Amino acid sequence: MRMMSKKKTLNKINQKRKITYKDFVGRDLYQLIRNAKDKIKIDYKFWYTQPVPKINDEFDENVNEPFISDNKVEDVRKEEYKLPSGYAWCVCDITKENDRSDIYNLLTDNYVEDDDNVFRFNYSSEFLLWALSSPNYVKNWHIGVKYESTNKLVGFISAIPIDMCVNKNIIKMAEVNFLCVHKSLRSKRLAPVLIKEITRRINLESIWQAIYTAGVYLPKPISTARYFHRSINVKKLIEIGFSCLNTRLTMSRAIKLYRIDDTLNIKNLRLMKKKDIDGLQKLLNEHLKQYNLHAIFSKEDVAHWFTPIDQVIYTYVNEENGEIKDLISFYSLPSKV
Structure with a gap:
């Protein structure tokens, strides 16, 4: 982002722009093709060692199956990947305030910022708890790297389980987020090790696909977000x-x-309540069916991701005659100057 x-x-x-490979038109298509041709020339030394398609790989659009399909848990590496001397792996317990504080401090000073290094997202402790404690989350997927002599958190990566529908196939995946390495350690190439370690731990749960977003062009995008x-x-x-x-x-x-405007001009709009979960789930999943790639929300997912939390997540519903007809949802993410 x-x-x-x-x-x-x-x-x-x-x-x-939200685009899939078959949905490009006009200027968008021209621009993306031009950008893709430029990226083919880049040597993605790390990503080309990973189980992802290369930039110039082409696939039969009639094929509807995993990129790699013969994975076995028994073949997954059992040992953690080796870190540079002086650094150690840790698991960050998102339910503990001290661990969330360590993650917050790392992200606040080292995470996503604008091109001029002026603005940076300021994830609150409450936001991190909400974002990383989704239903059935795996504690072992909240991975940190600490400097052994000071016990300071200098690297972090996380994942949460998610059910995705890909061309009508329901697949259990991991959603990877919050990859962050302290600025002073960027030359030590900790990020590739963090990615390999989170991949290993996800694979040990017999999950072989993951979804993630990036603000740079990596092999190989399946969609972009507007x-x-x-x-x-x-x-x-x-x-x-x-x-x-x-x-x-x-x-x-x-x-x-x-x-x-000082007054709201939308009728019957109100803050979501717990009684709305069933109706919201039905409305949301029905709407998402029109897309080839989308998340599937259980009642527990809806309760977690949409129930309002002050300064974190807000959801409003439009109710007519006791039926949820529409919804608006957004989260609160301040920026630090």
């Missing part, structure tokens, strides 16, 4: 350098352009 550069003007919306920025407190965003003005966009014009 990439954050908007402070050089972007307010009237430019940062977006990543997201938008909607400025709310325009004056503050301009003052901190997140957005900027130009000759055509003055401060007063920007404030007027992005002003939000």
